[in-house]
Amino acid sequence: MKIRIYHILKNTKTEGPGTRYCIWFQGCRRHCKGCWAVETWDLKGGKEYNVIDILNDIFSTPDIEGVTFLGGEPFEQPEALMFLARNIKQKGLSIVCFTGYKIEYLKKKYKNILSEIDLLIDGEFIEEEKDFSRPWVGSKNQKYYFLTDRYNESILTKYKNKIEINIQKNGKIFINGIGDFDKLEKNLKMYTKH
Numbered sequence: 180m181k182i183r184i185y186h187i188l189k190n191t192k193t194e195g196p197g198t199r200y201c202i203w204f205q206g207c208r209r210h211c212k213g214c215w216a217v218e219t220w221d222l223k224g225g226k227e228y229n230v231i232d233i234l235n236d237i238f239s240t241p242d243i244e245g246v247t248f249l250g251g252e253p254f255e256q257p258e259a260l261m262f263l264a265r266n267i268k269q270k271g272l273s274i275v276c277f278t279g280y281k282i283e284y285l286k287k288k289y290k291n292i293l294s295e296i297d298l299l300i301d302g303e304f305i306e307e308e309k310d311f312s313r314p315w316v317g318s319k320n321q322k323y324y325f326l327t328d329r330y331n332e333s334i335l336t337k338y339k340n341k342i343e344i345n346i347q348k349n350g351k352i353f354i355n356g357i358g359d360f361d362k363l364e365k366n367l368k369m370y371t372k373h
C-alpha cells in the first residue's frame with residue numbers, strides 16, 4: 180500500500196505530547212483561508228512511499244512517545260491512515276491526529292480509524308478565529324477529543340506552543356509548531372540584514 184507524504188520529522192516536540200514522529204500527509208481539499216500549509220494541498224504532490232517502509236522507520240526511531248498525523252488531511256488517505264494507526268498502536272506508541280473534518284462526520288464514516296487514535300484535534304484553521312493560546316492549535320474553533328485513557332485534559336496545561344526551526348541535510352529550512360509565523364518571518368529578515 181502506498182501513502183503520499185509532504186514531510187516527515189522523526190523527533191519533534193511541538194506537535195503533541197512528548198517527543199513525536201510526525202507525518203504531514205499530502206493532499207487537502209479544504210483550502211482554508213490563511214492556511215500555513217498550502218504546499219500540502221495538491222493531492223498528487225509530495226512524495227509517494229510504501230507504508231511498510233514508513234512503519235519500519237517509525238519502529239527504528241528511538242525515544243519517541245508516539246506518532247502525530249497532520250497535513251494536509253490525513254483522512255484523505257484513510258486506508259494508509261488506518262494501516263499505520265493500527266500497527267503503531269499495537270507497538271504501544273500513542274497517536275495524535277489533526278483533521279479539518281468535524282468528529283461527527285468522522286464517527287459516521289471512519290469509526291474504525293477513530294478507535295486507534297488517542298487524541299483527535301478536529302476543525303479546520305479559521306483565520307478570523309486565530310488564537311495561539313492553546314497547545315498545538317491555531318484557531319479557537321479547533322477542539323481536542325481524548326478518545327482513549329492515554330491522555331486527558333491535564334496535558335493541555337502542561338504544554339505551551341513552540342516553533343521549531345529544522346535545518347535539513349540539503350540546507351533547506353523546515354519550520355513547524357504553532358506561533359506567529361508572520362512575526363517570525365519579519366524577525367528572520369531583520370536578522371539576515373545585519
Ligand code: SF4
Nearest residue numbers: 207210211214251279
Ligand atoms: S484543513 Fe488544514 S491543511 Fe487543509 S487547508 Fe485547512 S488548514 Fe490547510
